Structures are given as C-alpha cells and as structure tokens.
Amino acid sequence: xxxxxxxxxxxxxxxxxxxxxxxxxxxxxxxxxxxxxxxxxxxxxxxxxxxxxxxxxxxxxxxxxxxxxxxxxxxxxxxxxxxxxxxxxxxxxxxxxxxxxxxxxxxxxxxxxxxxxxxxxxxxxxxxxxxxxxxxxxxxxxxxxxxxxxxxxxxxxxxxxxxxxxxxxxxxxxxxxxxxxxxxxxxxxxxxxxxxxxxxxxxxxxxxxxxxxxxxxxxxxxxxxxxxxxxxxxxxxxxxxx
Numbered sequence: 001x002x003x004x005x006x007x008x009x010x011x012x013x014x015x016x017x018x019x020x021x022x023x024x025x026x027x028x029x030x031x032x033x034x035x036x037x038x039x040x041x042x043x044x045x046x047x048x049x050x051x052x053x054x055x056x057x058x059x060x061x062x063x064x065x066x067x068x069x070x071x072x073x074x075x076x077x078x079x080x081x082x083x084x085x086x087x088x089x090x091x092x093x094x095x096x097x098x099x100x101x102x103x104x105x106x107x108x109x110x111x112x113x114x115x116x117x118x119x120x121x122x123x124x125x126x127x128x129x130x131x132x133x134x135x136x137x138x139x140x141x142x143x144x145x146x147x148x149x150x151x152x153x154x155x156x157x158x159x160x161x162x163x164x165x166x167x168x169x170x171x172x173x174x175x176x177x178x179x180x181x182x183x184x185x186x187x188x189x190x191x192x193x194x195x196x197x198x199x200x201x202x203x204x205x206x207x208x209x210x211x212x213x214x215x216x217x218x219x220x221x222x223x224x225x226x227x228x229x230x231x232x233x234x235x236x237x238x239x240x241x242x
Contacts, residue, residue, distance in 0.1 A: 035154020
C-alpha cells in the first residue's frame with residue numbers, strides 16, 4: 001500500500017520513466033541489431049538515424065531495409081510499411097477512450113511516439129489508473145530516444161559484426177510475449193489473446209500482407225467484449241492481479 005501511494009504521488013515523468021525502462025532495455029538490443037543490419041545493407045549512419053526519427057516503427061523499418069536492399073522501388077516500400085502499420089489504427093482507437101479532452105498538440109505528439117510496446121504499457125497503466133497524458137508521453141518518447149540512439153549506435157558498429165550474427169526474429173517475438181504477459185489480467189483477457197493468436201495464424205495462411213493481424217484482432221476483441229458483457233456484474237468487477 002505504501003509503495004503504491006509513493007508511485008501515485010511521484011511526478012508524472014518519474015512514473016513514466018519507471019514504466020518505460022523495460023521498453024528502453026528491449027529497444028537498446030533490437031535497435032542496435034537494426035542499425036547493424038541497415039549498415040550492412042548499404043545504409044549510412046545518417047540515413048539510419050533519419051529513418052528512426054521519421055518512421056519510428058521497428059517492424060516497418062526492418063521491412064523497408066530488406067525491400068530497399070533487394071532493389072524494391074519507392075511505391076512498394078511505402079505501400080508495404082503502410083499496411084504493416086495499419087494496426088496502429090486499432091491501438092489509437094483503444095487509447096482514445098483514455099485521452100478525451102486532451103489538447104490536439106499533445107495528441108499529435110503522443111501519436112508520433114506510439115508503438116506496439118508503448119501502447120501495451122500505456123494501455124495497462126490507463127486501465128489500472130491513475131495515469132495521465134504526461135506519464136504516457138514520457139513512456140513514448142523515452143522509448144523513442146532509446147530507439148534512435150541504439151539504431152545509430154548499431155550503424156556505427158555495423159561493419160564490425162559478421163552478417164547473420166543476431167537472431168532478430170526470436171528477439172522481437174520474445175519482446176512481444178513479455179509485453180503480452182503484462183496485459184493478462186483476467187481470464188477473459190487471456191482467452192481473447194489466445195483466440196487472437198490462433199486466428200492470426202490461421203488467417204495468415206489464406207490472407208495476403210498483414211490483413212490477418214487486423215482481422216484476427218477485431219474478431220477476438222469483439223468476442224472479448226461480448227463475453228465481458230454476458231458475465232454477471234460481480235464477475236465483471238473481477239480484480240486484476242497485482
């Protein structure tokens with residue numbers, strides 16, 4: 001109880017930094033790996049830094065580097081990254097419920113810094129409360145700074161590391177699984193996550209691009225809302241795990 005009171009009375013930026021450090025630690029490793037791969041694919045350190053500042057989307061950056069290094073033209077690269085990042089529409093609509101009345105300037109700044117990882121942390125904190133836009137902005141942009149710095153660092157050492165030295169697919173998967181665990185606060189949430197994962201795998205076998213992610217998420221989320229609404233009032237008030 002005492003620790004909770006201290007956390008709640010701490011300045012917003014302090015709370016934000018405490019929540020952001022796991023993301024920053026993960027970005028440090030993955031960002032360096034991205035910088036190394038981008039440098040080995042022919043990008044300069046300046047280009048790597050600019051991509052991280054302008055795009056700031058790990059999966060989209062990996063895809064863009066892969067496509068550009070294989071000779072793809074501008075339009076296919078833009079199209080691919082656009083569809084990969086469509087999932088942010090779902091994330092934004094979810095967080096918008098907690099950001100009503102926020103100034104547009106702050107919303108714009110918040111939207112720029114939102115990623116899968118910062119969404120997961122902010123959604124969990126907003127759901128538990130208390131959490132405000134300043135804390136959320138701290139999470140987003142602390143992660144942003146770590147990502148930019150780590151990708152640039154990776155670019156500087158890219159020529160020193162042998163190709164294929166990093167298991168990036170596993171690193172990204174492990175990071176997302178860790179963030180998912182933080183959100184498994186009830187049986188319904190766990191079931192929703194399970195259904196979403198199963199549907200995503202099944203849909204990926206028949207749907208092109210990344211549409212399977214959006215479709216699986218929408219179906220699973222709808223199912224979760226229906227299940228939540230069908231429960232008795234006492235069950236809906238189930239306390240989240242500490």
